Structure formats: structure tokens, C-alpha cells
Amino acid sequence: MNLLSPLISKIARLRSWQIDNWKNYPVLAQRAVLQDLVTAGQYTHFGKKHQLSKLFTVKHFKEYVPIHEYSDLLPYIERMLHGEPNVLWNSPVHWFAKSSGTTSEKSKFIPVSEESLQYNHYKASKDILTNYYKNFPSSNLLAGKGLVVGGSHQVSKLEDDIQYGDLSAVLMQNSPFWGQWIRTPELSIALMDDWENKIEMLAQTTAQENVTSLAGVPTWTLLLLKRILEIKQKETIREVWPNLELYFTGGVSFVPYKEQFDKIIGAPINYIEIYNASEGFFAGQTHPDEEGMTLFTEHGIFYEFMPVEEYYGSKRTVGLREVELGKQYAIVITTSGGLWRYLVGDTIRFTSLNPYRIKVSGRLTHYINAFGEEVIIDNADHAIARACEVTHAKVSDYTAAPVYFSDNSNGAHEWLIEFDQPPDSLQAFTVALDDALKSVNSDYEAKRYKDIALRLPIVHALPKGVFAEWLASKNKMGGQHKIPRLSNDRDFLESIKKLSGIA
Template sequence: MAILGSIVKSAIAIKHSLSSNSESPAAQQREQLLKLLQTARSTAFGLYHGFSQILEAEDPVSAYQQAVPVFEYDQMNQMWWQQQQKLPDITWPGKPDYFALSSGTTGKESKRIPVTTAMLDSIRAVGVAQAERLAQFDLPPELFEKEILMLSSSAQLQRHTNGHLEGEISGINTNNIPGWFSGFYRPGLEIAQIDTWDDRVRAIAEAAPDWDVGALAGIPSWIQLMLQEIIDYHNLKNIHEIWPSLSIYATGGVAFEPYRKSLERLLARPLVYLDTYLASEGFFAYNARPGTMDMRLAAEQGIFYEFIPFDERGFDATGNILEQPEVLTLHEVETGVDYALLVSTPAGLYRYMIGDTVKFTDLDRLELRISGRTKYFLNVVGSQLSEEKMNAAIGELSESIAHPINEYAVAAMKSETGDFIHQWVVTIPGTVDELEAADILDQSLQERNKNYAVARTKGLKAVKLTALPEKTVYSWLEQRKKKGGQVKMPRVLKAEQMTDLLAFSSTGAKG
């Protein structure tokens, strides 16, 4: 029996039993906001928006909402964060040591999100909270002695002319792994700092026999490519031949279900799957119990949350936020409703709309799931397609053609006659009747979405589908320097991006 593993598992169980917070979610959230306001009251942002006065208000939450507007990236960056790169005490005390480069949408310049020491502390606190919840899972004690392979973007950070370091959030986190954890962390900082994705994965494959990996963490598309590389490099039947203890996979970044079947083809047995909600702006939620992929909101680790209904109360018909949207706090939300997420964090983000939509599934447990992106909302001629509806229809298509579909994208385009059409690209291993697949997808969306069905009788004249190998799509991402790590394939493309992808698929070069 693994003595050390038993001790660790017992310690986690005891810590979890002692750490339950009896405060209501509303009280927890009020406390997080007060801490943020207190810390940042003397910054330029805090002085401008009257944080000291808000702290003295009878209802500081309402006072905060009245004093501080809702921010999207361009507004926050131009008004505050650009200054914060050069000067101290702009939105948070001091200057951030890091700025996270979000993966962004293909073809757009990456966003720069400040990452402070306090934000890194918050991320670690949520990670510890998730580790404590492992006490609820039926895991063998020896698993707690195994290594954890975290597949990140390159940990080779770049020094900006203003003095801070920048890179993707996963690379920043890798550079700040606690010393006690370094003995368990793989692939290690040396390999993680290899800049090129293919070289980094090849180094992982070469070193894989020397590791005893019990858990994986990373975006499913890139985890799958890494596992396939290891299997091919060592001529294995499955990854468990080299890592027999592998039992846990912490996924995140995108919906996991489209990848489940193709991932499990690389395994000898299914894993325990844990979903996580880690973004450039913070670590917001984590899978806290077995039997579900829904995630528990991290309500007491330094972040204050607000929620804008993703309907006519908060957004117009094209998916743009209203000038005066309805904004709710945690105790006001309902289950089954899509909300655009606002966060205020110890990195100097205030009422910041990060672009994700979430849907609560259990308010008592504070459990939710990511339902889509505010920008992955296609509403040309009233089709009103959310990412959640797209994922469901793609899943149905996958079942119908008996092929896994890991990646897809759609764009609203105009045909040669000037009519609007939806052009889909899906990744399929093998051949498929594209006309039949397009019809299956179209019918599924009409059944799931009445607005889409109405649009198909009016302005949306056709649905086209092109099937491509995964390798082609990932090569296209690589050509746009978007391959690996935390990068995700956008689900909704602009017309010119879709034209570029289709041209690339036929020529192998940028069109």
C-alpha cells in the first residue's frame, strides 16, 4: 500500500471537511468585493470611481454597480491597462509583473490582460480548493504519489520594453509553480520553455518513459495530439502501456464531449474527467464532485462575479451589449439561463466582460457550465445560433455519420447570387457525403432552434459543409501562429477567415 499516498489522501479529506464555509454565497461575494475595493481604493481607477465612498455606502454592491461601468477589452485597455504597463498604481497597487496574451480570435492581435501577484495567489487558491474536492472521488491512495503532466503554451515568456513579462496564462502559471509541487510537475520547466509546439511535444514524447504520470491537464485538442505523438513515437497500442497509472484528466477551455470518443481511442480505459474554467482573466470554476462535468463557481477566492442575461435584457439582436443592460449578482441568478460573465479581480479588472456565457445547473452547489461565447453567436438574418446549440447539433451529426468531429467552425457568407448562407467546416477522419452531412446539421439546428428554422424560410438560403482532416485545420492555425497550448479553434469565423481556411485547404498555402 502506498503509505505516502494514503497520508496525502487523508490530509485532503480532513482539510476539505474543515474548510466548509457557512457564509451564504451573497455574503461571500460581498466580502470579496470589499477586499478588492479596500486594496485598490488609492489607485488611479479607485480614486476616479470613488472606491472609498463605495466602501462607506450602506449597500456597497449596488453603489459599486452604479459608480463603475461595464467594460469590454478595448475600453479597459485604452483607458487604463495601457497606462498600467508603464506606470504603477493604475488599477491595482504597483505594476503587474506579467501580462497574459489571450489566444484571441484567429487573425486578431492578442489581448494583453494584467496578471498580478494577487491574481496568481487567487489562481493557486482555486487550484487548492479543487484538490481538496478530490476527497469526494474514489481514487486509489497511490495516485497521490504520481506525477501530473500539464500541457501548456510555451513557458518561454517574453520581456516587454515596459519591463513586464508576457505570454499565455498557462505559461505564466508554469513559471510560478510552487517549489513543493515541482517534483510532481511534468514535463518540467526546461521542456515547457521550448517555444515551438512540435519540438516541445517531441521532447515530451522522448522523455515520456521516464515519468510515472497519473494525471493530465490541458485543452483536449492538444492533449490528444500529444498522446498520439507519444503513442506513435514509442509504437504503442495506447497511452496506458507507458503510463499505467494514468487515471485523471483535467480538461478545460472548450466543451469536452466532442473530443471524448477520439480521446478514449488512445486509452486502455476511460479516465476520471474533471472540467476546469481557467481563463486569462482568472480561475473561475472547477469540477467539485463525481458524476457530473458541471463546475463549482469559485466564490471565495478573491473574485467578484456579475451576470448579464444573454437575451433581450442584456443584448441586442446582433449579440452586442445594451447601453443599460440588466446586471445580476450571484444570489439573483436562475438555473437554465445563459448569462454573460462579468468579473472584478485582484489583477485590476473591474466589471469586465470576458466574453463567455455560462448557465447555472445547481444553485445550491453553485454549479454551472460554460454555454458559449458572446462573440460565438451567429445571428445573420435572425438565425440566433449559440455555441451550445452548435455543439449539440455537431454531436448529433457525429452520431449520425459514426465519425468523431473534434473541430468545427461556421461563417455567414454571401453566395454568388448575393444570398446569405452558412458555410461550415468540420474535421472528420475519413470520407463523408458533404451534402447529406449539411442536411443532417441543418435539420438538427432547425429542430433545436425555432429562430434558426424561421431564418431558413427567409433570409438564410442555404447551408454548405466542407469536411477537412484535423491536420489541415491545425496546419492552418499553425500558419497563423495559433498552434498548441491554450489556443482554441474559433467556432464562428468571419467570412474572410472562412475563405482563407478553404483556400488553404485546397492549396496548402495562405489564400
């Protein structure tokens, strides 16, 4: 199997010129993508309503087609779920990615067309692999198996030819032969709905495999790795999988988890961050040392970027030529699955403009701004990582929310933190967290000055397993389900406090 490496490296070099083309000319690539999308959608029900056949420029497109959130497109999607053709997209849509999210109890059903599979999800995956082999030509990545810690939903049917599951289930069911060849475990295990049994089956079966790569949300991947070490009675994953060389991470920031992964794996490996959501595969690191992920501009998605301050205003968007380094944007997409000017809900910032690279900074609805401090997930992740460094702690997960003014005290932020390794001192951790937030967020620093609006954060150390128990109580175990990191109200936090017994 190792003989494959030179061949794959040669193929990667041949394909890399195509990647260089869209990386070097991203605006041209985006114009071509939009033209293709508008041409395909012009005779759909949506296209006729919004006169897509008359649109020749980006300016006209933005004038005729309003920005949509999921509730705006839901009437169209419900028709598609019942099998009606030619609603949002011109080719048959038989698959939907079920995305439950963390901000609502209601599930979203995202259309996944054949075009979005082939020219977005799978094309982006091939480009990620191409770049990896270009950077590491002697890699034996494909000489072993890739372990995907996917979702917890089985594929379900709505109509005879209409099926849905979480994104990982949809991708696995439709993956090309090369995807089936390099993946583990078998589908019957990968698509199990019972997460506790699934973790056990994943651990029992893959512990015997030659696993060379991992992919999944860090929290659930760590849980699996710990169980594998118990089964094999080993100290590190390197003793179980000596050829492991790569971990694809996404879904949440990897910053708070890297030290834990380094320790449990027991040897250096490469970490590649990817941005693959139910709505599309948007970006990925082309090298482990890059800051940010390269935006995929020729992969069936047209991008617009809304300055976050516009969300409650005119909802003005800008294109690639107008974006600025470091500024917070909400991402707006038009896709080959029929999402037209769709507001994903994620916020990003650009780390490079040549090529265009981004980092996910949070969610439009995941922030704390009860006192004008505008703390986003990017700030919180940095502060948690710094506090861990100072106090020799390791955090497995966290959530935070505001404590409002009372007659007796000013406001504060209250944090619930599950430690994998407790800090030397919880008080020292709290001070380090506070100092780090001040260093990255001047608005927070101003509100903390002499406790003028905010006093020192309140930090609770939760017993291990509380967050998993809370997710289980909401039927959100495994896969893409995540604890809401920040909230501008106290609903999530109070629910978790009640479960954990904190007064």
C-alpha cells in the first residue's frame, strides 16, 4: 500500500495547478460561480419569483434577491421535503442534511443536491488532500484508514426518494468509491443512533485498524480516544495507531483542546482545521502552520460578507474585494443546493487577503454583550487557553452568560467550566481569564475598569460529564452537537446549573 504515496503525490502535483488558479484569481472564480448558480436557478419557482433570468451583475443580484434566514426559506424547503421538484434548485434534491444547532430546539433541513455533493463537499475534500500531499509528499495517509467520528442520526426517509440525516450521514451514504475505501468504521456502525453504544462499537472495531487520520469534533473525538486507551490498556494513542499522522478538526475552536490531543496521542501529528457545515464546505487549511483557512472560491458557493453591526440594520454585504483584515463578518452564501443569499449564522474574520483566509470567530447569536462589552467566542477561546497556560489547567468544555445588575452589585460574567485537569487555583484561573479577556477586548477592559460595570468573573468548576449529561437530556448527543459557548441570556447556563446542582 505504501507504493501508493508516490503515485498520489504525482496526482496531487497535477491537480495543484487548478487549485492555484482559483486561489490566485478568487474574484473571477466567484463571478463564474454566481453566473452558473443564477443560470441553473432561473427557471425554478424561486428563480421566477426573483427574476433570476434578468440578473447580469452582482449588483442586480443583491437588488432582486433579499437576504434569507432559515425561516424565510422554510416554505420552499417544506415543498421540497414533500418531493416537489424545481422549487429552489433545478435538479432533483433527494437528500437533506438535518442540522439541529444549539440555539433552537427545532431542526433545520438543508437541501443537498448532487451538484453540492460533487462540486462542493467532495471537490473541497479532494483539494484538502491534494494540498496535504503537496506539502507532505512522502505521507502514508492513504495507506491506512481515516476514522470519522460522525453524527448520531441514522438516515431516515420522508418520502420514497426523500431522505435525511446529519451531514456526516449524508456524505457517508453518498461518498464515491475512494471515500468508502479510505474510511472506517463500516456504515452500520458509523450511522448508529445510540451514541453510547456507538462510542463503544467505534472503539472496539477501530482499535484493531491501521488508522492514519482522524476527523471529528474535538470533544467527542477525545471521548473515543480515551475509551480506546482503556480497551487496549495503553498510555498513548501512538501505541495503538503508530501510523497516525493527521487530525481534521472543525466545529469548534481547537485552541482549548490542542494540549490534550498532544498528550493523549503521545507523538507529534499534523492538525488541519476545516470549515465544513451542513450548508457547505467553505474553507480549510492548506498547511498546518497557516493562520486561518483558505476560502474555497470555486466550489459551487458564492460568498458575501455582512459586517456584524449591519445584522440589526440594513444588512449590507460586501464582496471579497471590500473585506478588511480582522473585521467581524457574518457569512452569507448562495449555493448549488438552492440556498439563495442565505445567512448561515457564523461570524468570521479574515486573517489574510492574499490568498483569502478566514477564521470562524463565533455565531451571530453566541456572544455576550449585556453591558456593551461585545465578547465573542474568539475572545473567550483565547482567554480560556491563556488561563490554562498560566494555571496548568486543561479545559474540556465551557459556557458563559451575563449576571445582570442588582441593587447590591454590578454585573459580571458567569462561567461553567468542565476541567480535564483542574487549575492550580480556581481563583488564579479566574484572574488569568479576566486579564486575558482585557488584553484581547478593549470594550471588556473598559467595562472592567474599577469594576465600573463588570466585576471579576464568577467561575464554577463542574463535575466531569455534566455537559454530556445536559446534551443527552436535550437528545443532542454526539456528532455535530456542541455546548453553546456564549449566550447573551441565562437560559442555557441556568439549565446546566440546575442539572449540576450549583445554587
